[in-house]
Amino acid sequence: xxxxxxxxxxxxxxxxxxxxxxxxxxxxxxxxxxxxxxxxxxxxxxxxxxxxxxxxxxxxxxxxxxxxxxxxxxxxxxxxxxxxxxxxxxxxxxxxxxxxxxxxxxxxxxxxxxxxxxxxxxxxxxxxxxxxxxxxxxxxxxxxxxxxxxxxxxxxxxxxxxxxxxxxxxxxxxxxxxxxxxxxxxxxxxxxxxxxxxxxxxxxxxxxxxxxxxxxxxxxxxxxxxxxxxxxxxxxxxxxxxxxxxxxxxxxxxxxxxxxxxxxxxxxxxxxxxxxxxxxxxxxxxxxxxxxxxxxxxxxxxxxxxxxxxxxxxxxxxxxxxxxxxxxxxx
Amino acid sequence: xxxxxxxxxxxxxxxxxxxxxxxxxxxxxxxxxxxxxxxxxxxxxxxxxxxxxxxxxxxxxxxxxxxxxxxxxxxxxxxxxxxxxxxxxxxxxxxxxxxxxxxxxxxxxxxxxxxxxxxxxxxxxxxxxxxxxxxxxxxxxxxxxxxxxxxxxxxxxxxxxxxxxxxxxxxxxxxxxxxxxxxxxxxxxxxxxxxxxxxxxxxxxxxxxxxxxxxxxxxxxxxxxxxxxxxxxxxxxxxxxxxxxxxxxxxxxxxxx
Ligand SMILES: Nc1ncnc2c1ncn2[C@@H]1O[C@H](COP(=O)(O)OP(=O)(O)OP(=O)(O)O)[C@@H](O)[C@H]1O
Ligand SMILES: [Mg+2]
Numbered sequence: 001x002x003x004x005x006x007x008x009x010x011x012x013x014x015x016x017x018x019x020x021x022x023x024x025x026x027x028x029x030x031x032x033x034x035x036x037x038x039x040x041x042x043x044x045x046x047x048x049x050x051x052x053x054x055x056x057x058x059x060x061x062x063x064x065x066x067x068x069x070x071x072x073x074x075x076x077x078x079x080x081x082x083x084x085x086x087x088x089x090x091x092x093x094x095x096x097x098x099x100x101x102x103x104x105x106x107x108x109x110x111x112x113x114x115x116x117x118x119x120x121x122x123x124x125x126x127x128x129x130x131x132x133x134x135x136x137x138x139x140x141x142x143x144x145x146x147x148x149x150x151x152x153x154x155x156x157x158x159x160x161x162x163x164x165x166x167x168x169x170x171x172x173x174x175x176x177x178x179x180x181x182x183x184x185x186x187x188x189x190x191x192x193x194x195x196x197x198x199x200x201x202x203x204x205x206x207x208x209x210x211x212x213x214x215x216x217x218x219x220x221x222x223x224x225x226x227x228x229x230x231x232x233x234x235x236x237x238x239x240x241x242x243x244x245x246x247x248x249x250x251x252x253x254x255x256x257x258x259x260x261x262x263x264x265x266x267x268x269x270x271x272x273x274x275x276x277x278x279x280x281x282x283x284x285x286x287x288x289x290x291x292x293x294x295x296x297x298x299x300x301x302x303x304x305x306x307x308x309x310x311x312x313x314x315x316x317x318x319x320x321x322x323x324x325x326x327x328x329x330x331x
Numbered sequence: 332x333x334x335x336x337x338x339x340x341x342x343x344x345x346x347x348x349x350x351x352x353x354x355x356x357x358x359x360x361x362x363x364x365x366x367x368x369x370x371x372x373x374x375x376x377x378x379x380x381x382x383x384x385x386x387x388x389x390x391x392x393x394x395x396x397x398x399x400x401x402x403x404x405x406x407x408x409x410x411x412x413x414x415x416x417x418x419x420x421x422x423x424x425x426x427x428x429x430x431x432x433x434x435x436x437x438x439x440x441x442x443x444x445x446x447x448x449x450x451x452x453x454x455x456x457x458x459x460x461x462x463x464x465x466x467x468x469x470x471x472x473x474x475x476x477x478x479x480x481x482x483x484x485x486x487x488x489x490x491x492x493x494x495x496x497x498x499x500x501x502x503x504x505x506x507x508x509x510x511x512x513x514x515x516x517x518x519x520x521x522x523x524x525x526x527x528x529x530x531x532x533x534x535x536x537x538x539x540x541x542x543x544x545x546x547x548x549x550x551x552x553x554x555x556x557x558x559x560x561x562x563x564x565x566x567x568x569x570x571x572x573x574x575x576x577x578x579x580x581x582x583x584x585x586x587x588x
Contacts, residue, residue: 172446179445179452180431180438180459187421187432194419197381198495199407199436208442254423 003163025227026267028159031166032223034263037251038173039216040244041262045253046177047209048189049099053111055240056118057214061087061221062231063122066137067130076142077161080222084215091214096207115241119233136232139225162223169216174256176212185209186254243269250298252305261306332395334359334535335411335503340379340389349375350386351559357503357535362525364538364546367556368579373539374416376556377505380537381406381413394502408436412501414492416508416539422481426472426491429480430463433495437462463498470494470524486517493524503535504528510542518542522549547571555579 006027040054061083068079095114102110122131131137144157152160176182184205188195196202225231247266252258273291302309333356340353350372357363365373378384380391382403391398393411401409412433421429431438438459444452467473470490475483480491489509496504506525510518522545528534540546546553547567555563555576563573570576 175448176442176445179442179456180435180440181442181445183424183428183432184435186424186428187435190421190423191419193383194415194421195432196403197383197407197413197415197419198432199404199499200432201402201404212442 003167006159006163024155024159028155028162028227030263030267031159031162032220032227033247033266034166034260035169035216035220035223037244037248037259037262037266038170038256039213039220041248041251041253041255041259042173042177042185042216043209043213044245045248045255045258046182046189047185047206049206049209050104050108050245051111051213052108052238052241052245053095053114053118054213054217054244055236055238056115057087057091057217058221058224058240059118059122059231059233059236060090061218062225062235063131063137065222065225066139066231070137070139071130076139076226080219080226083222084218087218087221088211088215091217092207092211095214096210097203099210100203100206111241112238115238119237122233131233134233136230136235137225139229139231142226142229158227162227165219165223169219170256173216177256181205181208189254246295248305250295250302250305252307255305255307257310258305258307333357334361334394335380335537336390336392337376337380338390340376340386340391342375342379342384342386348559350379350389353389353556353559353561355554355561355564357537358551359502360529360533360535361551362529362536362538362549364540364550364553365556366540366543366546366553370558371556372559373556374507375559377413377507377537377539380505381411404436407499407501410502411505412496412499412503413505414496414507414509416511418488418492420480420488420491420495423479425477425479426467426483426494427460427463427476429491429495430466430498431459433498434459434462437499462500466494466498469527470497486513489513489521490524493528497528497532497534500532501534503537505537505539507539508541509538510540510545518545521545525549 006024036054036058040051043049043051043054064083064086065076065079068074068082069076074082095111099107099110121127123134125133141154142158143154144152148157177185184195184200187198188200188202188205192202195205224235228235243266247262248258250265251260251262269291273287273294276290276294277287298306335357337356338354340350341348342350353372353376355363355365365376367373375384379386379389380398382398382401382405386399393409396409398406398409398411421432424432438455440449440452440455443449464473464476467476470493472487472490472494475487480488483491489512493504493506493509496506509525510521513521525536525538526549528536538546538550550567552565553563553567553570554561555570555573557579562575562579563570565573
């Protein structure tokens with residue numbers, strides 16, 4: 001209900017006080033980041049593989065969507081779907097399968113290399129024909145279909161599309177993580193040899209995690225282009241990859257709620273930090289100090305992420321009941 | 332014909348022969364123990380059987396199949412399940428989820444079925460859950476089914492290890508020191524469990540154990556390793572009287588328990 005009414009809330013007298021149309025754009029970007037971060041969390045939080053290259057996947061898919069829709073006349077939504085599928089395939093086959101041999105810091109370095117290289121590749125002269133070099137690609141105006149034309153403006157329409165996709169893919173995500181496949185991801189993170197000996201084809205599942213993660217990054221990337229209406233080699237870079245990682249750690253690794261918190265974090269971080277710095281006059285150039293300090297504070301206060309803090313299950317209580325005695329008291 | 336036949340098994344680590352021509356067999360619904368001092372190569376036998384290690388030479392036949400032709404994740408689907416000496420549980424997952432991963436190769440649906448919760452997924456999950464519940468009950472773990480494994484006491488973790496191996500309904504269970512680090516009472520309960528595995532489930536057990544009391548009490552046959560070689564093989568009574576075994580264990584600290 002809330003999600004459906006959101007784009008109109010700012011028109012109501014009460015909500016107008018603190019909501020503007022700009023919030024609709026925020027909410028749309030939240031949906032985009034949610035997709036990206038669900039993918040990131042699947043890979044890192046669930047299957048335990050660290051990637052510094054996720055922004056490159058998002059960027060690649062944004063470009064593919066841009067090229068397909070602006071130069072080859074694909075309908076925008078079709079282009080996003082295709083780009084998502086292509087990104088998934090690339091992530092699965094060309095990144096996931098080789099990455100199986102790499103562990104921990106080595107995987108981080110390899111994906112870091114990919115991240116460094118990719119924006120430069122987009123600027124290569126041989127590709128300018130498609131990528132427009134450093135200029136980037138601009139999208140056309142996206143409006144709602146005719147029958148909704150009177151009700152929704154372009155911004156609200158985009159919100160509905162992005163939010164519906166995000167909600168639907170969150171549901172699919174939950175399904176996956178509660179299945180044999182999702183359990184295998186977590187199992188191989190907790191104990192690789194344990195998982196393997198229980199029948200999990202570890203290399204195959206590691207690559208699959210990359211594939212599914214890339215699907216989410218890809219759909220997120222396609223929507224990124226649609227929402228922003230523009231993409232250039234500098235739209236996303238290494239710093240964004242790092243922020244993705246920071247966001248899911250702060251939100252909560254290995255949890256859907258954690259990904260939602262992470263997406264909120266990513267959507268509002270710069271605004272929140274500006275506001276924080278704004279409290280103290282003359283500290284605007286200390287923004288990064290505030291930012292760094294808040295990150296450290298959150299990590300210290302919520303070692304399992306913010307979602308982890310709110311999802312504390314019953315078990316600490318149960319442990320107090322000394323379950324060890326179950327063992328010997330029965331015969 | 333025996334269920335498991337191992338012949339001439341040899342493996343080397345950095346110039347040291349960890350196993351040197353080891354051979355033994357396990358019959359159906361039989362408890363066979365492998366004993367020997369620390370570093371004798373007992374765990375290495377398990378790791379060769381389940382394909383974690385590649386032996387240099389030797390053969391491993393299980394129910395007429397060549398285990399050496401399999402990849403590590405295929406072994407359990409062929410009816411050999413194991414536990415680990417140093418717990419390899421999925422510590423962030425609940426006890427129930429550990430038992431569901433234990434059935435990974437038994438549960439048959441694809442990632443797509445999972446994504447869309449297709450009927451096949453629901454059906455298979457229901458079956459897997461009910462098998463897990465059965466095993467939890469058998470192992471007296473029902474009360475901790477939803478607790479993350481890392482929060483359990485050591486003895487319960489040990490028990491989850493065994494449950495996770497049994498839930499795949501193997502023909503042969505490899506138990507690596509299930510009583511290691513447990514109190515005397517807990518060891519008694521392990522003895523009951525292992526007997527139950529054989530007598531009630533009809534599963535053969537290959538047991539690695541240092542607790543001699545337990546080994547001599549429940550084993551049908553015992554195989555003794557020392558420095559990667561088999562030095563004796565026979566019923567508990569025979570092995571106990573074997574001069575080579577007595578020599579190996581003379582003054583060794585484990586014989587007592
Ligand atoms: N992966 C490995 N790399 C190098 N050496 C190994 C490896 N695995 C086992 N070894 C060596 O092989 C020998 C046998 O080890 P193993 O773990 O099988 O002993 P064990 O009989 O299980 O001993 P314990 O009773 O202490 O568990 C030891 O010398 C050990 O150091
Ligand atoms: Mg051992």
